């Protein structure tokens with residue numbers, strides 16, 4: 490039977506365990522004081538964000554987690570998933586899963602990294618978020634399917650992308666994508682129809698329509714590409730650095746996340762009329778065009794060429810940087826995937 494901490498806990502079995510859900514301290518002694526029986530007692534832990542998505546999945550998650558023998562750590566505030574994942578890894582759990590959207594997935598991965606356990610534990614994903622883009626890229630279709638995949642899905646090792654002010658300091662981490670520019674601001678107001686028709690480009694189109702004036706990002710991007718260094722300088726509307734996700738050209742939006750490479754798409758500022766013309770849009774979906782640059786690189790340097798730092802979205806979590814070095818840790822994370830997952834979707 491699984492044990493559940495936090496708001497899910499039954500009153501008669503909670504006791505210290507309920508207090509456990511509030512443990513966000515990094516101080517080991519303090520943690521042990523609050524968790525007198527040694528913390529996590531299960532080798533499989535599910536870190537669950539109950540407010541992800543539409544928030545009506547608690548019963549289903551609880552039942553399936555219980556059946557599969559998970560200890561559930563339910564977050565009560567943003568950021569707690571980091572501490573819970575770290576706690577689980579420190580306590581020796583060998584399967585740690587994130588139930589939430591991309592933001593929760595990101596927090597759990599950061600917690601495992603903080604425990605130095607990214608390569609030690611198996612990481613699972615249960616999609617209870619809004620977009621669940623990362624889960625989709627792994628071929629995980631629903632909450633129920635996720636538990637089937639956790640039980641007997643193929644286990645692959647995928648890359649984890651890191652980013653920071655310099656190459657040595659990986660302050661940030663992302664599994665899916667790092668995005669700067671219009672998409673972050675426009676994602677809320679983009680209509681589903683436009684998303685269906687234009688994919689990622691819909692965000693750019695919406696952004697340009699919605700914002701009367703968008704300050705394009707003056708950037709210098711330098712990629713350490715296999716065979717040749719590639720540099721790009723200009724005013725960007727959007728930059729997407731994908732690990733498991735790519736800007737959809739023809740085909741799927743899942744990127745190869747086992748190759749140690751980042752798939753980068755830079756969309757340069759252009760007159761909105763150009764962007765909105767059907768012909769221009771179609772051109773954008775093809776290979777590199779005048780306004781769209783694509784790079785494939787193990788490491789990337791992005792410099793903002795103005796005084797204001799720029800907001801970068803790491804799997805949906807925003808942080809501001811003036812200068813960012815992005816790299817990968819190749820195939821560091823073991824993760825069970827769904828049947829439709831394709832390790833090399835573009836057949837490179």
Ligand SMILES: Nc1ncnc2c1ncn2[C@@H]1O[C@H](COP(=O)(O)OP(=O)(O)OP(=O)(O)O)[C@@H](O)[C@H]1O
Pocket residue numbers: 538539540541542543564565566567568569589590591592593594596617618619620621622805
């Ligand atoms: N109990 C909580 N109360 C409030 N916020 C929380 C709680 N637990 C986690 N959060 C925050 O909720 C945010 C959103 O979570 P998440 O990205 O997982 O879901 P989503 O936005 O619905 O899905 P997606 O990113 O896939 O569209 C995260 O920034 C996380 O820190």
